[in-house]
Amino acid sequence: MFYREAGQYKTSYAADQQIFPIRQDRIGIAVILVIALLLPLAASEFMLSAIAIPFLVLALATIGLNILTGYAGQLSLGTGAFMGVGAYSCYKLVTIFPEVNVIVHILLSGTFAAAAGVVFGLPSLRIKGLYLAVTTLAAQFFLEWCFIRIPWLYNYNSSGAIEVPGREVFGTLITGPAASGTARYYVVLAIVVVMTLLIKNLIRGRVGRQWMMIRDMDIAAELMGVRPLIAKLSAFAVSSYVCGVAGAMFVFFYLGASEPAVFSITLSFQVLFMAIIGGLGSLVGSFFGAAFIWILPILLRVGLPALGVDVAAETVFQVAQMVIGALIIFFLIVEPHGLARLWAIGKEKLRVWPFPYA
Amino acid sequence: MRMRTLLAGSVLVGLAASFAAPALAEDSVYIQLPTYRTGPYAGSGIHIANGMSDYLAMINERDGGVNGVKIAFDECETGYDTQKGVECYEQAKAKNTLVFNPWSTGITLQVIPKSSVDKIPVLSMAYGLSAAADGNTFPWVFNPPDTYWDGLSAIIKYIGDQEGGMEGLKGKKIGYIFLDAGYGREPIPLLDNLAQKYGFEVLQYPVPGKEMQNQSSQWLSIRRDRPDYVVMWGWGAMNPTAVKEAVKNRFDMSKFIGVWWAGGDEDARAGGAGAKGYKSVSFNNVGADYPALQDIKKLVVDAGKSHTPANTVGENLYNRGVVNAVYMVEAIRIAQEMTGKKVINAEDMRVGLENLKIDEARLEAIGLKGMIAPIEITCANHSGHHSLFIQEWDGEKWTPATDWFSPMTEEVTPILMQASKDYATSNAPWPTREDACPAN
Numbered sequence: 077m078f079y080r081e082a083g084q085y086k087t088s089y090a091a092d093q094q095i096f097p098i099r100q101d102r103i104g105i106a107v108i109l110v111i112a113l114l115l116p117l118a119a120s121e122f123m124l125s126a127i128a129i130p131f132l133v134l135a136l137a138t139i140g141l142n143i144l145t146g147y148a149g150q151l152s153l154g155t156g157a158f159m160g161v162g163a164y165s166c167y168k169l170v171t172i173f174p175e176v177n178v179i180v181h182i183l184l185s186g187t188f189a190a191a192a193g194v195v196f197g198l199p200s201l202r203i204k205g206l207y208l209a210v211t212t213l214a215a216q217f218f219l220e221w222c223f224i225r226i227p228w229l230y231n232y233n234s235s236g237a238i239e240v241p242g243r244e245v246f247g248t249l250i251t252g253p254a255a256s257g258t259a260r261y262y263v264v265l266a267i268v269v270v271m272t273l274l275i276k277n278l279i280r281g282r283v284g285r286q287w288m289m290i291r292d293m294d295i296a297a298e299l300m301g302v303r304p305l306i307a308k309l310s311a312f313a314v315s316s317y318v319c320g321v322a323g324a325m326f327v328f329f330y331l332g333a334s335e336p337a338v339f340s341i342t343l344s345f346q347v348l349f350m351a352i353i354g355g356l357g358s359l360v361g362s363f364f365g366a367a368f369i370w371i372l373p374i375l376l377r378v379g380l381p382a383l384g385v386d387v388a389a390e391t392v393f394q395v396a397q398m399v400i401g402a403l404i405i406f407f408l409i410v411e412p413h414g415l416a417r418l419w420a421i422g423k424e425k426l427r428v429w430p431f432p433y434a
Numbered sequence: 435m436r437m438r439t440l441l442a443g444s445v446l447v448g449l450a451a452s453f454a455a456p457a458l459a460e461d462s463v464y465i466q467l468p469t470y471r472t473g474p475y476a477g478s479g480i481h482i483a484n485g486m487s488d489y490l491a492m493i494n495e496r497d498g499g500v501n502g503v504k505i506a507f508d509e510c511e512t513g514y515d516t517q518k519g520v521e522c523y524e525q526a527k528a529k530n531t532l533v534f535n536p537w538s539t540g541i542t543l544q545v546i547p548k549s550s551v552d553k554i555p556v557l558s559m560a561y562g563l564s565a566a567a568d569g570n571t572f573p574w575v576f577n578p579p580d581t582y583w584d585g586l587s588a589i590i591k592y593i594g595d596q597e598g599g600m601e602g603l604k605g606k607k608i609g610y611i612f613l614d615a616g617y618g619r620e621p622i623p624l625l626d627n628l629a630q631k632y633g634f635e636v637l638q639y640p641v642p643g644k645e646m647q648n649q650s651s652q653w654l655s656i657r658r659d660r661p662d663y664v665v666m667w668g669w670g671a672m673n674p675t676a677v678k679e680a681v682k683n684r685f686d687m688s689k690f691i692g693v694w695w696a697g698g699d700e701d702a703r704a705g706g707a708g709a710k711g712y713k714s715v716s717f718n719n720v721g722a723d724y725p726a727l728q729d730i731k732k733l734v735v736d737a738g739k740s741h742t743p744a745n746t747v748g749e750n751l752y753n754r755g756v757v758n759a760v761y762m763v764e765a766i767r768i769a770q771e772m773t774g775k776k777v778i779n780a781e782d783m784r785v786g787l788e789n790l791k792i793d794e795a796r797l798e799a800i801g802l803k804g805m806i807a808p809i810e811i812t813c814a815n816h817s818g819h820h821s822l823f824i825q826e827w828d829g830e831k832w833t834p835a836t837d838w839f840s841p842m843t844e845e846v847t848p849i850l851m852q853a854s855k856d857y858a859t860s861n862a863p864w865p866t867r868e869d870a871c872p873a874n
Contacts (some may be wrong), residue, residue: 079500102623111742120528121527121528122525122528124525124528125520125524125525126520126521126525130517208475218554224614224615224642231860232618233856233857233860234564234565234619234623234853234856235539235563235616235620235621236616236619237540237616239543239547239860239861240547240858241861241862242863252547252554253547253548253550253551254551268730291548316846318489330520331516331517331520331544332514332520332544332547332548333543333546333547333614334540334544335516335539335540335543335615337540337643338516338517338540340643340644341644373738374521377511378525380657381508388471388509388741389471389508389509389510389511390470390471390472390509390511392511393472393513394472397637400811
């Protein structure tokens with residue numbers, strides 16, 4: 077009844093090709109954006125710093141992995157390491173060129189991650205599937221080893237960790253300990269929204285279609301004139317770029333300082349689970365997945381005691397883990413293609429509501 | 435309609451009452467304890483967590499808090515994971531914790547820059563950033579009673595004593611097996627300095643965090659290299675594995691010395707009878723015969739108000755958790771005296787920590803005389819380079835192997851000051867201390 081496109085006529089190519097062809101979708105996105113913009117007015121510092129910022133950053137990392145695994149079909153277990161490359165190169169850039177705007181550094185640091193991604197993506201031209209997962213695993217271990225063993229990367233700190241210095245943009249402190257949650261949140265939101273928009277267009281265009289052709293059947297794609305070298309390596313490059321930017325933001329806007337252990341295989345799996353739960357090959361799914369894996373446990377941990385259920389901290393922690401595990405299995409049984417597919421089904425149902433014809 | 439208004443009204447009143455209730459409660463201060471009872475470091479973390487919360491619970495039970503102010507505390511499970519650590523810190527900040535005890539070097543490093551901005555003191559008892567001992571640069575961070583560098587220098591001093599004086603170290607080979615992370619790497623610069631000064635050779639055996647439980651390659655190298663002594667910087671599952679491997683490789687256990695975090699009872703017990711002779715440096719004695727621990731047993735553990743298994747009260751890591759809680763409670767007491775307030779806030783707590791002084795008389799009053807050495811923190815020195823001792827595993831329990839002795843402060847201070855200066859410059863603009871320490 078409300079969600080119908082009847083009567084919405086497209087009279088130009090531009091109108092026909094827009095990202096959200098249905099008016100209700102455009103209204104929905106606008107409402108979400110307004111809520112996101114107004115969130116700092118209502119949310120506490122805890123909500124911004126511990127929930128909203130990491131959620132957005134991890135959603136971006138999930139988008140990065142989704143490009144590679146969901147759209148181009150190349151399984152990767154090296155996401156954590158590529159995020160680490162972004163974080164460490166951003167740290168080096170910020171300390172070497174302190175006068176340059178830190179946002180420029182964050183966007184630049186992705187290119188280093190992209191370079192690393194291309195190098196470790198080379199084997200993908202010869203091997204596929206689980207075998208490729210093993211080589212990306214090698215990237216994970218090798219890069220993590222570098223973060224520990226190359227002291228130049230952390231400026232010979234005795235602590236072996238990278239620390240985020242305070243930097244201002246337009247007179248507002250946006251990184252470092254003194255930056256307010258609101259300032260950090262807006263920067264993260266802006267970067268994530270702009271990058272998501274760019275990725276969306278990339279995927280709708282020629283490059284994205286090539287990736288999907290490679291994913292669906294690489295031989296057929298090659299016969300139709302898609303060059304696997306370019307398509308696969310560009311997928312690795314773009315994916316690692318996005319992951320690198322996410323990694324830099326993870327340290328600069330969320331953690332504040334980080335040891336190499338942050339970028340361990342655990343992070344790679346965390347992001348991979350977000351991509352799978354959310355739905356491979358879906359941008360909105362990346363946000364769903366990140367919300368599911370990041371926000372739900374926090375809500376359970378904060379929510380259970382607030383409801384008056386008085387249990388020990390570690391019990392809450394373990395219960396949250398078990399509930400998440402059970403929900404993952406439940407959702408994957410109900411819909412193997414992830415939350416994004418559930419969302420799509422819901423939208424289809426809504427279109428014919430209240431008079432379903434089937 | 436009236437019915438509905440009435441209902442809504444009564445619900446609102448009920449809600450308001452439930453929110454107002456805590457405000458009417460007795461005077462209390464809040465401390466969040468970030469702990470880890472899950473994950474690969476839980477083996478060490480559980481005892482620490484038990485010790486801390488049991489002591490605070492005992493103070494509430496026996497004395498009704500500190501000068502009548504109850505200590506409200508709860509735990510936040512970090513799993514030793516830095517992501518969760520940030521979350522716990524944000525929660526603690528929102529609930530106005532008096533002090534934050536990260537119990538993880540990684541989390542400590544994250545919260546150090548935030549502490550001066552959020553005005554929450556960080557108490558990292560004998561872990562974290564060694565350089566934070568410089569109170570002039572790090573007014574909000576405290577790492578009593580000793581830094582890692584103090585611990586290492588004490589171990590080398592002890593080895594020197596075994597070899598008949600520091601000149602006996604010449605030409606010796608000392609193996610250093612460590613957790614390959616910031617924690618294990620921090621002592622290396624000092625170890626290299628000392629090696630140069632006393633003419634011994636250092637052999638490094640890093641253990642990656644994810645291979646903590648598989649150290650066969652490191653111990654094979656140790657067997658091949660035949661170092662005269664092995665020093666260990668481990669935590670969590672790394673420790674029992676190392677002790678087991680050392681026993682398996684027939685390494686002379688009396689020449690295997692761990693830092694204080696490698697001195698858990700379960701760490702040594704893992705080696706079975708062969709672990710006899712394993713040593714670790716320590717700043718607290720074991721045993722449950724101290725009056726304060728007896729009170730914990732009586733009022734908290736035996737009364738069923740804690741999850742602590744009764745037989746672990748008095749173990750090394752449990753007692754260390756108690757020490758951490760003692761520091762907090764004494765700091766609250768001192769802060770109350772100095773500010774004249776009963777319910778102090780985090781800024782007062784910082785003052786309390788900075789003037790923390792527990793002398794023999796006070797230890798007697800607390801009921802822990804002999805368990806720890808007296809300590810004193812000053813404005814300029816937030817660690818204090820306090821005396822340590824070496825303890826030895828006799829197959830059943832830890833026993834002191836030496837008297838209390840002081841670390842090589844003269845070796846530690848210069849590199850500590852240098853490190854704190856480096857930290858401040860690399861994190862420029864680093865906030866300067868608002869109230870300068872009196873020069874003395």
